Amino acid sequence: MKIESVDFFYLSMPEVLDIGDGSQDALLVRIRAGNYEGWGECEASPLTSIASYVCPMSHSACKPLKYSLEGKSINDAQDIYAISRSVHENSLDLLQANHTLSGIDIALWDLLGKKAGVPVYQLLGYKKAYPKLPYASQLFGNSPEDTFEKAASTIRAGYKAAKFGWGGFGKSGLTNDINHLQAAREGLGPDAILMVDAGTIFGEDIAAAKERLVALKAVNTYWFEEPFVNGALYPYKTLSAASPPVPLAGGEGCSNFVQAQAMIAYGGLSFIQIDAGRIGGITVAKRVADLAVQYGVTYVNHTFNSHLALSASLQSYAGIEKDIVCEYPVELKSLAQEIGREKILRGEDGRINLPDRPGLGITVDMAALKKYLVDVEIRVNGKNLYYTPEC
Amino acid sequence: MKIESVDFFYLSMPEVLDIGDGSQDALLVRIRAGNYEGWGECEASPLTSIASYVCPMSHSACKPLKYSLEGKSINDAQDIYAISRSVHENSLDLLQANHTLSGIDIALWDLLGKKAGVPVYQLLGYKKAYPKLPYASQLFGNSPEDTFEKAASTIRAGYKAAKFGWGGFGKSGLTNDINHLQAAREGLGPDAILMVDAGTIFGEDIAAAKERLVALKAVNTYWFEEPFVNGALYPYKTLSAASPPVPLAGGEGCSNFVQAQAMIAYGGLSFIQIDAGRIGGITVAKRVADLAVQYGVTYVNHTFNSHLALSASLQSYAGIEKDIVCEYPVELKSLAQEIGREKILRGEDGRINLPDRPGLGITVDMAALKKYLVDVEIRVNGKNLYYTPEC
Numbered sequence: 001m002k003i004e005s006v007d008f009f010y011l012s013m014p015e016v017l018d019i020g021d022g023s024q025d026a027l028l029v030r031i032r033a034g035n036y037e038g039w040g041e042c043e044a045s046p047l048t049s050i051a052s053y054v055c056p057m058s059h060s061a062c063k064p065l066k067y068s069l070e071g072k073s074i075n076d077a078q079d080i081y082a083i084s085r086s087v088h089e090n091s092l093d094l095l096q097a098n099h100t101l102s103g104i105d106i107a108l109w110d111l112l113g114k115k116a117g118v119p120v121y122q123l124l125g126y127k128k129a130y131p132k133l134p135y136a137s138q139l140f141g142n143s144p145e146d147t148f149e150k151a152a153s154t155i156r157a158g159y160k161a162a163k164f165g166w167g168g169f170g171k172s173g174l175t176n177d178i179n180h181l182q183a184a185r186e187g188l189g190p191d192a193i194l195m196v197d198a199g200t201i202f203g204e205d206i207a208a209a210k211e212r213l214v215a216l217k218a219v220n221t222y223w224f225e226e227p228f229v230n231g232a233l234y235p236y237k238t239l240s241a242a243s244p245p246v247p248l249a250g251g252e253g254c255s256n257f258v259q260a261q262a263m264i265a266y267g268g269l270s271f272i273q274i275d276a277g278r279i280g281g282i283t284v285a286k287r288v289a290d291l292a293v294q295y296g297v298t299y300v301n302h303t304f305n306s307h308l309a310l311s312a313s314l315q316s317y318a319g320i321e322k323d324i325v326c327e328y329p330v331e332l333k334s335l336a337q338e339i340g341r342e343k344i345l346r347g348e349d350g351r352i353n354l355p356d357r358p359g360l361g362i363t364v365d366m367a368a369l370k371k372y373l374v375d376v377e378i379r380v381n382g383k384n385l386y387y388t389p390e391c
Numbered sequence: 392m393k394i395e396s397v398d399f400f401y402l403s404m405p406e407v408l409d410i411g412d413g414s415q416d417a418l419l420v421r422i423r424a425g426n427y428e429g430w431g432e433c434e435a436s437p438l439t440s441i442a443s444y445v446c447p448m449s450h451s452a453c454k455p456l457k458y459s460l461e462g463k464s465i466n467d468a469q470d471i472y473a474i475s476r477s478v479h480e481n482s483l484d485l486l487q488a489n490h491t492l493s494g495i496d497i498a499l500w501d502l503l504g505k506k507a508g509v510p511v512y513q514l515l516g517y518k519k520a521y522p523k524l525p526y527a528s529q530l531f532g533n534s535p536e537d538t539f540e541k542a543a544s545t546i547r548a549g550y551k552a553a554k555f556g557w558g559g560f561g562k563s564g565l566t567n568d569i570n571h572l573q574a575a576r577e578g579l580g581p582d583a584i585l586m587v588d589a590g591t592i593f594g595e596d597i598a599a600a601k602e603r604l605v606a607l608k609a610v611n612t613y614w615f616e617e618p619f620v621n622g623a624l625y626p627y628k629t630l631s632a633a634s635p636p637v638p639l640a641g642g643e644g645c646s647n648f649v650q651a652q653a654m655i656a657y658g659g660l661s662f663i664q665i666d667a668g669r670i671g672g673i674t675v676a677k678r679v680a681d682l683a684v685q686y687g688v689t690y691v692n693h694t695f696n697s698h699l700a701l702s703a704s705l706q707s708y709a710g711i712e713k714d715i716v717c718e719y720p721v722e723l724k725s726l727a728q729e730i731g732r733e734k735i736l737r738g739e740d741g742r743i744n745l746p747d748r749p750g751l752g753i754t755v756d757m758a759a760l761k762k763y764l765v766d767v768e769i770r771v772n773g774k775n776l777y778y779t780p781e782c
Contacts, residue, residue, distance in 0.1 A: 018448065020451045024450055044450075045484070047445075047446035051441075052439045055439050056416070057409065059415055061590075092620075092644070094435060094439060096443070199452075200483065232649045233649070233657065259650075262622060374447075375770075377769070378438070381765055381766050
């Protein structure tokens with residue numbers, strides 16, 4: 001089959017708020033070949049990613065992504081690997097490329113899964129998909145009381161694990177952080193798993209992060225996530241060896257394989273968190289999952305948007321039985337809720353299972369999403385390089 | 392002073408060829424404040440970088456760059472650091488941000504230098520700028536004879552150092568590479584410095600790169616540049632310890648400080664090459680130069696566009712006397728030649744000196760560049776987010 005079309009749909013809530021909620025907009029990718037249609041989702045800044053697909057070439061290593069897609073063959077996994085390689089070579093000097101490639105790669109796997117009539121994880125070589133224990137991923141409350149209430153309601157909703165992050169953490173002093181951590185633990189009760197996400201707030205400041213370790217240990221934190229900016233290997237490594245020991249998680253900011261490799265090999269991480277919508281799609285995410293197994297590091301998805309993105313994020317480690325936890329966004333805006341017609345829901349045992357359907361197993365109904373569609377037009381020297389496609 | 396305007400000018404040759412020549416287009420940034428005007432240049436994909444400046448916010452850590460610029464104060468270096476920090480925090484999840492920030496940061500330093508009436512390197516804390524020995528940076532020839540002729544003419548033109556890169560290197564077998572290396576050395580003669588740039592052709596393949604070491608040693612290569620993709624720490628480190636020993640150079644692909652830090656600390660590099668038009672501007676480049684001194688690694692600029700970009704690239708290590716060599720593009724397209732009214736030319740001793748003028752010391756005359764101007768219009772939901780400004 002030849003790739004017949006690659007279409008981008010920029011969706012947004014009517015109002016995007018200045019909060020750490022990544023479900024407020026989305027960039028969907030639809031790829032058609034033969035009689036099949038695959039869907040993917042790119043993480044962050046739809047307009048910039050669209051521009052990287054259609055931009056004029058700057059030089060041989062800075063071509064638009066469409067160069068690696070238009071008219072190419074898509075019959076089996078080798079064709080996806082070839083497209084991924086081509087983007088990395090021909091768009092090497094285009095920083096945004098990996099964001100855009102991510103949605104494309106996901107759509108290609110969805111398409112091939114539908115063609116083969118099997119879930120994507122089987123195309124990746126996994127015989128089965130093991131159930132995952134979802135942790136409810138959410139922002140800290142505005143006050144400790146608010147955080148307590150969020151934690152308590154998470155337990156009432158049936159979750160066995162919860163992660164709190166961002167908000168005021170690391171910004172309003174140690175005492176405030178301790179109060180929020182204690183409130184989260186009290187709200188969850190003693191048995192639930194509690195993760196804490198610092199959202200890179202400490203930059204490269206080891207001392208500031210270190211000050212939080214005693215409190216993190218006291219509330220039995222399962223992991224301490226992104227104390228530092230992604231790739232700050234020395235701070236990560238140093239903190240991982242500090243006392244009291246708290247397992248570190250990170251990696252969501254990785255936008256290619258070697259960045260994740262460095263975090264695993266030199267960062268002292270216990271958990272590597274990969275966003276398939278950012279690192280270059282399922283292809284690259286699977287490479288990282290394989291590497292994590294070799295290093296004895298636990299792989300976890302990073303997802304804070306739709307269930308289409310969630311399905312894509314889970315495929316790459318679906319077959320690794322021991323890597324049990326998965327991120328599960330619980331505060332999705334209506335846009336992100338409506339992107340997939342089917343939902344990945346918790347069963348009675350509190351776990352989730354990947355859809356046992358071809359591809360990603362999630363249907364995208366653009367007609368229903370039309371109300372969120374953002375109209376984009378990019379003109380260069382009088383030529384229309386991009387306009388929003390018909391739904 | 393308040394920042395009054397930030398304008399982007401996308402310039403391009405009438406035809407952009409599929410070759411490794413980054414001087415075929417350019418994105419200039421003009422910033423006005425008070426009665427001053429600063430100019431900067433961003434590396435690669437002008438359209439994508441423009442989009443990252445004007446794009447709608449996706450969430451709190453994915454804002455357009457304009458958020459960190461519009462209406463901000465610019466009086467001294469601390470204001471530039473604050474803007475740089477703000478972009479890193481508020482545009483954290485926007486991959487293209489560092490490309491765009493680079494041109495902005497450079498323009499801000501140029502502006503402050505003009506205000507203070509001193510060259511930028513003095514604002515950075517250097518008392519003087521030491522002369523640098525430029526190496527003529529060029530592509531390998533199409534045949535060994537062609538490479539020989541390029542090398543010979545480089546010597547005739549008065550250069551004492553030359554770098555050959557890209558072209559067919561690593562693509563057409565070991566024998567072909569050996570022939571080109573020998574031709575380059577023969578053309579240069581025994582005394583000139585010869586650098587070799589593999590342009591990431593070996594990806595992460597250590598064995599393929601290793602096969603070239605004997606030939607590289609035989610022609611007395613000063614450094615072997617970018618055998619692997621940027622950030623492939625393990626391959627770099629392994630090759631740096633292989634036999635025969637050939638000094639490694641790399642880092643041009645770094646788009647933030649911690650990536651460069653990792654290459655210096657874990658990559659076994661002898662030379663760290665930083666593109667101020669990519670890593671986030673002069674601010675971040677200077678941080679890397681300081682770190683390189685601590686590690687005993689030699690800092691070198693990476694530049695393959697205009698003399699405005701060249702001046703910007705040199706400022707960050709102008710005061711480090713021992714770091715003597717600098718990249719000097721010799722095959723610039725007319726566009727890149729015309730961007731700066733003044734040129735940074737070799738003196739009789741074969742060296743170059745930074746302009747002893749305020750700011751970057753390079754005047755940009757947009758009227759003269761108008762013939763290269765690319766007209767861009769970006770509309771989102773009927774609103775014009777960007778149109779090419781008046782010259």
